[in-house]
Amino acid sequence: MKSYRASILWFAPHSEGAACARFEEDGLLVVGANAAGVQVVQAVGAWRELAQHYPGVPVEHLPGRIIAPGFVDMHIHYPQTNVIGSPADGLLPWLENHTFPEENRFAALEYSAQAATFFIAELLRNGVTTALAFATSHTESVNALFTQAQAEQMRLITGLCLMDRHAPAQLLNRSGVGTDATEQSLLDAETLIHRWHGQGRLGYAITPRFAPMSTQAQLRGAGDLAARYPDVWIQSHVAENKDEVAWARQLFPQSRSYLATYDDFGLMRQRAIYAHCIHFDDDDRALMRDTGAAAAVCPTSNLFLGSGFFDYVEADRVGYEYGLASDVGGGTSFSPFHTMLGAYYVGREGQTKQGLSLSPQHLWWQHTAGAARALGLDGVVGNLLPGCEADFVVLNPQATPLLARKTALAANLDELLFSMIVLGDDRLIERTVISQAI
Numbered sequence: 001m002k003s004y005r006a007s008i009l010w011f012a013p014h015s016e017g018a019a020c021a022r023f024e025e026d027g028l029l030v031v032g033a034n035a036a037g038v039q040v041v042q043a044v045g046a047w048r049e050l051a052q053h054y055p056g057v058p059v060e061h062l063p064g065r066i067i068a069p070g071f072v073d074m075h076i077h078y079p080q081t082n083v084i085g086s087p088a089d090g091l092l093p094w095l096e097n098h099t100f101p102e103e104n105r106f107a108a109l110e111y112s113a114q115a116a117t118f119f120i121a122e123l124l125r126n127g128v129t130t131a132l133a134f135a136t137s138h139t140e141s142v143n144a145l146f147t148q149a150q151a152e153q154m155r156l157i158t159g160l161c162l163m164d165r166h167a168p169a170q171l172l173n174r175s176g177v178g179t180d181a182t183e184q185s186l187l188d189a190e191t192l193i194h195r196w197h198g199q200g201r202l203g204y205a206i207t208p209r210f211a212p213m214s215t216q217a218q219l220r221g222a223g224d225l226a227a228r229y230p231d232v233w234i235q236s237h238v239a240e241n242k243d244e245v246a247w248a249r250q251l252f253p254q255s256r257s258y259l260a261t262y263d264d265f266g267l268m269r270q271r272a273i274y275a276h277c278i279h280f281d282d283d284d285r286a287l288m289r290d291t292g293a294a295a296a297v298c299p300t301s302n303l304f305l306g307s308g309f310f311d312y313v314e315a316d317r318v319g320y321e322y323g324l325a326s327d328v329g330g331g332t333s334f335s336p337f338h339t340m341l342g343a344y345y346v347g348r349e350g351q352t353k354q355g356l357s358l359s360p361q362h363l364w365w366q367h368t369a370g371a372a373r374a375l376g377l378d379g380v381v382g383n384l385l386p387g388c389e390a391d392f393v394v395l396n397p398q399a400t401p402l403l404a405r406k407t408a409l410a411a412n413l414d415e416l417l418f419s420m421i422v423l424g425d426d427r428l429i430e431r432t433v434i435s436q437a438i
Contacts, residue, residue: 001032070129070391072371075296080329112144223266294374298327299342323371337424360417
């Protein structure tokens, strides 16, 4: 066992209300192995109350620092690291001109491996300890990312990108000899499930890129996989861009809506994560709620590509789960602080006429405990409650002169958190700690 003395931020159980933050100015975090040999939180609270119960446990004292849950990124594209910051007129031209040419390079295992090494390091450098990530349509890309995440003992979920039409031929799922490409893509996905899902902290996600890029046969096969493997995740995109919505409606006229297309193929359930979810109606929101699917909100990407604004007011009114995501490379930063600030802008600009002011605690919750809950990992990651895996970040609120000046003026927790959201970046992350298996 080991303990850490610092200021500590965490969140109350969801039963006590979403985004209910707890903060100890002089706190103690105690971690130790559980019965499975995984480092988990044993206790968290005030130093003055807890220290006497753990005599002899080594203490690392971190004065002036804040320990907080590791961040959870619900939607990110590891093959798009080199695409970040590429100019485009909108989503579909951005895919055509920047994304697809880069993703084609991931057919080479060596290229995938070096990209995965950089990607995982960049996540950890920015304090992201759990991620749901897209790979490419090449099995090499999936194997490389899982291998690197496993080496770091990081909790990561990914899967083979399924796309068998409306993309460059070299990117369509075309492996094997004498076997139909669509069938082979599903066989490859199932092989990867058996190889990686549940290995340590790894999870598999059935990953249709988005409905217009899959035939009905591929979507039907993905739904069959989801039925056979109910504990794996599902991830895709939906209702990001009005042109994309119109295209999906043209290709799947039998479905009530773009979102309903996924439901028609058995791809809406708990652990199904849909990125963006911008252009929804009330029936779509109800479908998300009733099936247990969740939205990955991608504010910096939506602002960068001019896609629109996630509707927080309606999501909360209907009552479906959501959490924050960077969506690199459409998103403009790996930093959770940039993503939280982007979400604040979306709330101010994209909601009611008066604007919605998302509280700092709610913004932080969306990228930690809230995102974990949306992923079906409530009580596992994204928090520092007893039993949670010991993933956390050590924050230095004096990391820059302006941060030091502003955070010193904070009169309460909201002012402190908002100062870090607005002014923070990777420099604020002094250390990222990953739960280790013994």
